[in-house]
């Protein structure tokens with residue numbers, strides 16, 4: 001198992017060409033939030049905007065839309081229904097990625113929407129939070145596997161509870177999966193990645209990234225340098241937005257996850273220095289994403305990549 005170094009994280013860090021425009025930089029579309037969890041939508045959208053997506057589109061409910069218009073006026077805010085009336089292919093002149101599920105309550109309607117989204121989007125999709133429930137049913141799991149066969153990347157970012165829920169579904173659907181209770185987190189990440197054909201970012205005090213791609217079988221990357229300051233509601237929503245932004249800027253999915261977790265951990269550490277480990281909030285982590293990115297850019301310039 002390899003740990004994620006600054007060198008590895010730097011691989012996914014976009015460098016801006018002089019002739020880019022907001023579309024060629026990458027469009028990050030986020031289907032996020034619910035009346036219950038407005039904040040998750042705001043955090044994920046803000047993080048995607050901060051992490052360099054050229055154009056951020058938020059598809060959400062009325063409550064979150066009202067807040068986003070004020071706190072992220074540069075993001076285009078549309079209704080969730082509108083997402084399903086548009087095409088979502090990633091093209092050379094408009095690279096794109098979709099983040100779904102942060103702040104979704106995981107209702108039957110949410111599950112239906114996320115399955116439709118997995119089928120509709122010919123672009124990288126990241127599933128987080130309530131959106132992960134869509135994989136815990138035959139139709140959603142089949143949609144993820146079909147994307148894998150078609151070579152369209154899917155990333156999932158479960159925490160320990162969400163990972164166990166997915167494993168339980170696999171057990172119930174009589175798949176040949178190991179007992180999750182006996183697995184180390186890195187093995188759990190790999191089991192999920194393989195079962196669904198996704199890149200799995202299993203979050204926790206240590207975070208493990210695994211891919212279902214047979215060619216890199218057994219390749220798990222570990223982010224072992226976080227801070228317990230990150231154990232706060234909302235920090236996972238920020239990570240999802242950050243990885244989504246890197247995906248839409250054309251990063252390889254595994255590299256985008258490595259860079260996103262690295263910069264997220266560093267942002268947490270910088271926030272802890274400024275605010276004390278105890279007092280850090282998810283908003284503070286968001287505020288330190290740019291400092292973490294600038295520090296990585298300085299390091300690359302100094303040491304070469």
Ligand SMILES: NC(=O)C1=CN([C@@H]2O[C@H](COP(=O)(O)OP(=O)(O)OC[C@H]3O[C@@H](n4cnc5c(N)ncnc54)[C@H](O)[C@@H]3O)[C@@H](O)[C@H]2O)[C@@H](O)CC1
Nearest residue numbers: 037038039040101102103104129130159160161233234237
């Ligand atoms: N301000 C907001 O609007 C926030 C909204 N959130 C959203 O709330 C929805 C539900 O997410 P939750 O994670 O709260 O609830 P879930 O009900 O999906 O998962 C929490 C359950 O998993 C268990 N669990 C086991 N291991 C865990 C681990 N390592 N970390 C966390 N829980 C673990 C917990 O004990 C609990 O029973 C998601 O859509 C999420 O995006 C959260 O991100 C928090 C902030």
Ligand SMILES: Nc1ncnc2c1ncn2[C@@H]1O[C@H](COP(=O)(O)OP(=O)(O)O)[C@@H](O)[C@H]1O
Nearest residue numbers: 159203204205226227228231233234235236237
């Ligand atoms: N003790 C810890 N040490 C380091 N990082 C942690 C710790 N606890 C949680 N994290 C990180 O904080 C984030 C929490 O994400 P998540 O559980 O999805 O929160 P939320 O759903 O509230 O946004 C993850 O990136 C996780 O790796």
